[in-house]
Amino acid sequence: MQAFPKEEYEQRMNYTKQKMLEYGTEVLIVSNPSNMFYLTGYNAWSFYVHQVVVVMIDVDQPIWIGREMDAHSAQVTTWLDDNHIIPYPDEFVQSTIRHPMDYVANILSELGQGERKIGLEMDAFYFTAMCYERMLQELPNAEFKNASTLTNWVRVIKSEREIDYMRKAAGIVENAVQAAYDTLDVGVRENDVAAAVYHAQIAGTKDAFGDYTSIVPMLPTSENTASPHLTWSDREYKYGDYLTLEIAGAHRRYHSPIARTMAIGDAPQKVKDLSNVVKEGINETLASIKPGMTAEDVESVWRNQIAKHGVEKDSRLGYSIGCSFPPDWGEHTISLRPGDLSVLQPNMTFHLMPGIWMDDYGVEITESILVTEDGCETLADVSRDLLIKPSSS
């Protein structure tokens, strides 16, 4: 069930340890499920309880520490030897008396790691304030450092196998966009479209099963398109309704997100106009991207292009993507926005996210892209037009 050969994990470990040295860190405690997966392959829906992967600078394999009933999942999905998988008893789960980080701290002490320079993912999902407080209390002689995105930065350039998974995810998302389009009609409910999207996302393609995506489908209708992160209700579509559909395909935790704007029968002129501005802007941006540009350079191409039409976008133009777990498919490294000086390199992957939200409507037409040796390519192949579905009534 492992997603990568052992050699690829060993290479990841090596890069991670290089980063640890750069950060002055001898021990790294990884709580972010995406980073746990990246380093070990661990893949189960158990991140609602505290669990960690510990990397020690002078030990080949990391150790996994998690809930007893999840140790089997670690055996099945990781490349770790059994003696690197350490379960904690169920009485530590959601208790006000015992905390899993006390258990982790004890293990570190037993392994002689308790007084070292320890990196913590201070702002990672699921590494709570209480986790931090317990570590401070239990390991008073450790020197803690912030390593929130240390592993995330190791992830930023993708291997051929990772890119293959993302291409498969893109094949899945093409089907899911089509399923939404096919289902859309007057009288259909938002949740019926969401159900069709889900089915396509998980059924996948002939050569790639669909994995769950780290964000659920978002498909606000008409005036609600001003609220991009609404999910769905039982609202029935009317003739002239439009929607922004933002979804991903996922395969073995690797994501290819995409957004398209659709309408039923017809769309208001303002939506057609803004769609054209966004489409032209994304086309210009895609044509300009190449290795060596900075993240803010990319954003400025877009910014200048839409400014010709008097349009502005305050939010970032996109972000690095790859493997991920809920609640986000962003990698939390590079953002395409002013001030981000990261230099684009071949085999980086981004969700180029030109969504524009006005006071009472919005348009999203986005692409997942791969930076190549001399430019970029989109992972999926879906028309970037405003997609108008003929109404059956």
Place this chain on the structure above:
Amino acid sequence: MQAFPKEEYEQRMNYTKQKMLEYGTEVLIVSNPSNMFYLTGYNAWSFYVHQVVVVMIDVDQPIWIGREMDAHSAQVTTWLDDNHIIPYPDEFVQSTIRHPMDYVANILSELGQGERKIGLEMDAFYFTAMCYERMLQELPNAEFKNASTLTNWVRVIKSEREIDYMRKAAGIVENAVQAAYDTLDVGVRENDVAAAVYHAQIAGTKDAFGDYTSIVPMLPTSENTASPHLTWSDREYKYGDYLTLEIAGAHRRYHSPIARTMAIGDAPQKVKDLSNVVKEGINETLASIKPGMTAEDVESVWRNQIAKHGVEKDSRLGYSIGCSFPPDWGEHTISLRPGDLSVLQPNMTFHLMPGIWMDDYGVEITESILVTEDGCETLADVSRDLLIKPSSS
């Protein structure tokens, strides 16, 4: 789009403020999306960026502070007046320079709340170590208290409207179990069953749309049933394979989880035997539950019953449920396990979770239940037998 009338929110606020007084807290900072939803109705997939609801003991309405592009969602889904919705600029998102909690701290200072007794959800999902560190730094004269589950405890007894939503969610999960059963066959892939489950979960019923569930379907096959939190792959079912399916139905964020064990054609004798033990145990437990019992009393009924067959279960027997957001549908209040002295009361709801995991197989047959005036009832109506699907080949 609001899920409850204003009066119900006002009542929730009143109970929450009572709890705040009990905890000696003048200001409560709520980060847990389930608690944010419960207090305000806020409902969008935006919890991958920092956002909070602030309750002040002497102010009627809470305030919502979140990302600029999500303020619209707050206007649409909450009962709050517009001047209680405060957006922060996009440059605070996933930045190493600016942190959203600095912004929150500034607002608190401006509102004269910066030197009060402030409750923090120290161990809640998404309230990271960094959030805590920023609060300590920015509000040096505040007195911080741990209020991790303060609001969760307010949620523990359900209103009639909440119970209605959970019953609707149970209707949805009945369909989803059936969809899994109907799809199961030799040669079918795990992800095909997952796709069918998803479709049923979201399509919902005639009178209730399906909402996304806080945990994705989990359906490990045969020897992998020892690993309850595995999701799915493209593994093809063979004759004699068995699986534990743990899923929920959800309606307007309220959940009714259920698990069933299924087999294709036939199941190994050990699985049949353990299924009978679990079924008998859950039947006995359901027959015994009534208000006034403690959580540990309930567990002991189960424990004694399965001990007659020489079976033990280390993990908790269940937990309180209600509204929730990913990654967990548990409420993080009452656990049915030794040492939990919580007294059962009418209109509490639990996921009674008698899963048993051996070294190389497992069985799960579970129920979502409502405690009534004189006993309990299950929310869904699904046979508790080991469900053997005749194989087509």
